[in-house]
Amino acid sequence: MTSTESPIRLLLADDHPVVRAGLRAVLETEEDFEVVADTATAEGAVDLAARLDLDVVLMDLQFGGALHGAQATAEITAREGAPRVLVLTTYDTDADILAAIEAGATGYLLKDAPPEELAAAVRTAAAGKSALAPTIALRLMDRMRTPATALSRRETEVLQLVADGLSNAQISKRLFLSQATVKSHLVHIYSKLGVDSRTAAVAAATTRGLIRR
Amino acid sequence: MTSTESPIRLLLADDHPVVRAGLRAVLETEEDFEVVADTATAEGAVDLAARLDLDVVLMDLQFGGALHGAQATAEITAREGAPRVLVLTTYDTDADILAAIEAGATGYLLKDAPPEELAAAVRTAAAGKSALAPTIALRLMDRMRTPATALSRRETEVLQLVADGLSNAQISKRLFLSQATVKSHLVHIYSKLGVDSRTAAVAAATTRGLIRR
């Protein structure tokens, strides 16, 4: 496997210094990888991706600051001749995964991945092929298989307010609806999520990443 | 500061290979640190802490497996001549912090801490002194200042189950209580949080970091 090819040039974007150091340590043991730079912010990632000649950006989703990793991913991939973006995060909620893929991410990995899997994914991404962690692939399949899990826009809106702690009466006022309509939406939400109470719906939707927390 | 003392002997316990590598990389640049071993499980941490001669254990709270970091911490610190345990986690909820401290942790750090802070905390912990991240210290101060916001252990337990989507009946069975008791706890919780429904309580407690997730 010893190659004379030019190495795969990487950028690491993660707000945790420890994680950046860990990725560097893990990836630099690979002969064909070269970690060109790292950054603690999403803004920094966008900036560096534009100026450096990169093959793959390893991007976290959760940054301490304002800009989200998914938005940064969208900005990076929007450019001509942009590097591939490989999302590397702790969470595996539907919302995160879909947002990342829609933003143009080439792959989606979880931080608990073993080093070999990580290296393999980087090579896959560098080659322009999609790299999904097994867990993620499964979750996507699940989503396709049961489209009932997908809430409508209005339903999501209602459920979000429920999660914020509002009563049906408060929700109806907020959205200019009758309470009957709110209840109607909730009934549909319950059946889609397979639950039978507002708190259970919030719990289910949260773990599936259907709503913000 | 160059010391001829014996080095501070460390154990790293974290289920993320990348984080372990990162901690190793960061800590081994310090002259007076020696990373003796690392482990991916809480069980492994308990085992190694008993057999190796250690000064400080760096312990994550969230492990993929069954045993929780706080429980492992309790088991480790229960022994005679046990090493200090420094909790290093991503989350900073009241529940996690208190559980860790009650379990006998000497310090509590967040993973986004810069390397210098991390090294300083390890030395502080090795000396047997308490090492808290500024964020954590603030949160604890807050808790002291407004004891009304502080939920009791039992109340937190009940509220966590509410957040998980359980009904009063389910909670009463789970905790071997009557429904009257569950309702009683909830009434107290509502008044402490200044809300008047279970969903609002969950929302309030979540934003204040009183419960997980």
Added chain:
DNA sequence: TGCGGCATCAACCGAAAGGTGGAGTATCGG
């Protein structure tokens, strides 16, 4: 053009949750 999904609303019933008041036990610190 008709079917289905979405969004809207009404009326009704039973069940769950919330509100009030009281009360007994246990523990801990002053």
Added chain:
DNA sequence: CCGATACTCCACCTTTCGGTTGATGCCGCA
């Protein structure tokens, strides 16, 4: 020992929520 807190439980009442049935208008897609 006393007082405060936490934890447990009971009874009664009111309000909210959940479940059902049924109905209307709109939009997109086949």
